[in-house]
Amino acid sequence: MFENKDQSRTGIETLGEFGLIDHLTKNFEIQHQSTVKGIGDDAAVIDSEANKKMIVSTDMLLEGVHFDLSYMPLKHLGYKAVMVNLSDIYAMNAIAKQITVSIAVSNRFPVEALEELYEGIAAACKIYNIDLIGGDTTSSTTGLLISITAIGEAKQDDLAYRDGAKENDLLVVTGDLGAAYLGLQVLEREKKVFEVNPAAQPDLENYTYLVERQLKPEARKDIVTLLNELEVKPTAMIDISDGLSSEVLHICKNSGVGCNVYEDKIPLDPQVIATCEEFNIDSTTIALNGGEDYELLFTISTEDFPKIKANPHLTVIGHITHQKEGVHLITRANTKIPIIARGWNALESESGS
Amino acid sequence: MFENKDQSRTGIETLGEFGLIDHLTKNFEIQHQSTVKGIGDDAAVIDSEANKKMIVSTDMLLEGVHFDLSYMPLKHLGYKAVMVNLSDIYAMNAIAKQITVSIAVSNRFPVEALEELYEGIAAACKIYNIDLIGGDTTSSTTGLLISITAIGEAKQDDLAYRDGAKENDLLVVTGDLGAAYLGLQVLEREKKVFEVNPAAQPDLENYTYLVERQLKPEARKDIVTLLNELEVKPTAMIDISDGLSSEVLHICKNSGVGCNVYEDKIPLDPQVIATCEEFNIDSTTIALNGGEDYELLFTISTEDFPKIKANPHLTVIGHITHQKEGVHLITRANTKIPIIARGWNALESESGS
Incomplete structure (x- = not known):
């Protein structure tokens, strides 16, 4: 179109x-x-x-x-x-x-x-x-x-590998999550409208951030520079291409650790929240499984927390635990849900079981 | 099949x-x-x-x-x-x-x-x-x-780039040429036979070398080692993936030189000669334009000639000239044909013009 x-x-x-x-x-x-x-x-x-x-x-x-x-x-x-x-x-x-x-x-x-x-x-x-x-x-x-x-x-x-996360390390994510996936949903919806009515003009005004995140993502070179300036060396790091849940699981598997991710800490853009309400879908599910955000997910020693505190690019969303504690999402209602699958469909079938 | x-x-x-x-x-x-x-x-x-x-x-x-x-x-x-x-x-x-x-x-x-x-x-x-x-x-x-x-x-x-060939340098090729392309022709022919008669068994006995050169080529790591042992540093080098004529032209263009290639020096396997006779095609055309041989083509200073002389892997097929002399094939009949095109079809249309 x-x-x-x-x-x-x-x-x-x-x-x-x-x-x-x-x-x-x-x-x-x-x-x-x-x-x-x-x-x-x-x-x-x-x-x-x-x-x-x-x-x-x-x-x-x-x-x-x-x-x-x-x-x-x-x-x-x-x-x-x-x-x-x-x-x-x-x-x-x-x-x-x-x-x-x-x-x-x-x-x-x-x-x-x-x-x-x-x-x-x-x-x-x-x-x-x-x-x-x-x-x-x-x-x-x-x-x-x-x-x-x-x-x-x-x-x-x-160098920050995936296998260096240690118990008690903090789990940090850059930027915000879920927008790229929602942008794709918006574009797919407009495509369907266009197929039915080729004269229709796409109305993307309320979704500018989402569409930009899907069509023109930015890789976080700035974060590598920032961490260097802050003198913070991540103990483990991965980029978020397949969704937060998939990447958390990669770090935990490779490092031999567990993790608690706090739902209320996951950074979401207001447009993500508004669009999730409009589409009647759960924003946390989108953030966990959406993919294509190209943000960085990393772990740091608690000693480094003061250096990153209050930085607008960085959000602490959880902490590393012993492997036997598993990998969990702690919901706003303070219930513990295992993070066991990757990808939107995989999680959907899990929640439906 | x-x-x-x-x-x-x-x-x-x-x-x-x-x-x-x-x-x-x-x-x-x-x-x-x-x-x-x-x-x-x-x-x-x-x-x-x-x-x-x-x-x-x-x-x-x-x-x-x-x-x-x-x-x-x-x-x-x-x-x-x-x-x-x-x-x-x-x-x-x-x-x-x-x-x-x-x-x-x-x-x-x-x-x-x-x-x-x-x-x-x-x-x-x-x-x-x-x-x-x-x-x-x-x-x-x-x-x-x-x-x-x-x-x-x-x-x-x-390091040997494409742009280092100098006037009077010798043009050297490894192995022999044209077999991989002929192997492809043999396989294409057998495929057509098979399509007409699925019970037919491919008869590749007379083409074993050709088929092997097409299906299982070997890259010439041994030549890099050999040249090192012989203490010969090529002045320019390229691999033969698109056919001898294309690669000679690349070296000449990049080095700003001309070249004479001698038809009677181009190394051909007996199976290539026999199959060209059977298919009624010119073996020199095949060697020049066949492609996929993955042999190396390089130039050396004349001073290095004694070091490579009589080596069974290496054949001197020509010499570098001044750019204004152009790039030519000197035929067995001692006529000078410009090498101006790459690829089988390109040359065919040239010879037909």
């Missing part, structure tokens, strides 16, 4: 594989000295700083599975695809420096569409100070696929 | 994304000290050796575009997907150390099929001394897709 039908159309076959890569990447500038060689050879060359480790993560986004181009503009898609990958690097308490971007596209995408996609990638690279160092462009029999590998660096001592 | 229809079938949905990754990667062992953290966190961590650069390359293979599962066994596909990526690292005169593997699969693939794919990946990792350090598994609406990022390392002084 937001698609621009008037765009001019240049077939990708007119440029060929190498011409297409050159064309799409010609405006990317190398920003890091550590990028010795970017696009244009068999491989890229990176010079890691002395005493730093290289951090590598990879993620793939597929049309029809991870995104719907009927409401996801290509520029936003390019931006989001980079965010999804950078988020994994920041979740190691590391700084991302380079990415490779591979795309597979069917010939229904003209060069102009790919230019839009790469505009979004370029915007993300500029804002997050990332060098595009390589990639692959290939034809697809169906749809669009983006595979990105992100590379970062960190000092060994700064 | 080579597909095993009797395999037992476990739906991938029974394991879930994380369960599936765990299941497929549980037998992979970390071989390098430099792999500080492999699969199981937000990102992998690599410790690069002092004074070494990191080399990064990425490639994607799509069903229906790069491979046809009706004659490509999944184990071979896994192996080949790794080879395609390692080849790019070796083409930098570097040693590959780690890979990430992302796959997208439709639910027509049972877990057993993915196990086969990963057996091939595991075999490649073992033989080439590679650590699998990460990846992503996602569902696809159609077919199978594999995206691999390979990471290697090399001393700065050892």
Whole structure:
């Protein structure tokens, strides 16, 4: 519905594989000295700083599975695809420096569409100070696929794994939760309205934050910088891509600990609360299972609490317990519900049992 | 036709994304000290050796575009997907150390099929001394897709780019050319026979080398080691994935030089010559444009010629000229034909013009 039908159309076959890569990447500038060689050879060359480790993560986004181009503009898609990958690097308490971007596209995408996609990638690279160092462009029999590998660096001592949470540590989350998932619900609803009545204009005024969180998420590089400035080293850290409950379970499983998460502490944007009321769904369930928030979830030693206290970006939502105590949500009514499943559907079937 | 229809079938949905990754990667062992953290966190961590650069390359293979599962066994596909990526690292005169593997699969693939794919990946990792350090598994609406990022390392002084070829340098190729492309033609022919008569058994006896080169190529790690032992540093290097003519043009364009390639020097396996006669096609055209050989093409200073002379893996096929002399094939009849196009179709239309 937001698609621009008037765009001019240049077939990708007119440029060929190498011409297409050159064309799409010609405006990317190398920003890091550590990028010795970017696009244009068999491989890229990176010079890691002395005493730093290289951090590598990879993620793939597929049309029809991870995104719907009927409401996801290509520029936003390019931006989001980079965010999804950078988020994994920041979740190691590391700084991302380079990415490779591979795309597979069917010939229904003209060069102009790919230019839009790469505009979004370029915007993300500029804002997050990332060098595009390589990639692959290939034809697809169906749809669009983006595979990105992100590379970062960190000092060994700064790295935050998933397995370092200790009993009594505090569980901290950045930003607020659930908005990206609700944004998707709003967009899906508008798509259905549009399908029934193509003349209808989407009314997104009350959902601007939700839609932005879905279409243009930001990875929390600022938190890595903030924690460094505050001299707080997380004992464990993960990014919230699949929903809070899934990520809490990952940290607890990997660290061999239990956890209590307090329902009344979970940070929610007022638009999330209002929209949950409108949709008649439970905001806690959305926060726990919504996914795609790309916030960071981490644990810190209680000694570090004074350093993070009152910081508007950070909310303490629980604490780590002994493994035998399990992983629980403590509700507003002070009942203890086990957090045992991941994903919206999984929890729904649990609550229905 | 080579597909095993009797395999037992476990739906991938029974394991879930994380369960599936765990299941497929549980037998992979970390071989390098430099792999500080492999699969199981937000990102992998690599410790690069002092004074070494990191080399990064990425490639994607799509069903229906790069491979046809009706004659490509999944184990071979896994192996080949790794080879395609390692080849790019070796083409930098570097040693590959780690890979990430992302796959997208439709639910027509049972877990057993993915196990086969990963057996091939595991075999490649073992033989080439590679650590699998990460990846992503996602569902696809159609077919199978594999995206691999390979990471290697090399001393700065050892790196061979595409842009270092100098006038009078010798052009050297490893192994022999054209077999992989012919292997594909043989397999396509057998597939057509099978479609007409499903009872027909493929007769591949006369094409064993060709089929093996197509289905199970080997990346030339041995050449990187050999050149190091011979104390030969290539002035430029590239791997032959798209055909000799395409790669010669890349080196010449990037280095700002011309080149003469001698038709009678191009190394061909006897099976390539025999099959070209049988198919009534020109073996030189196949060698120039066939692709998928994954041999290395490099230039060396004439001073290094005595060191490589008579080595059975290496063939001098031409020499670098001034840019204004252009890029030419010198035929057996001593005529000079410009090498101006890449790919089989492109050349065919050229010769027809």
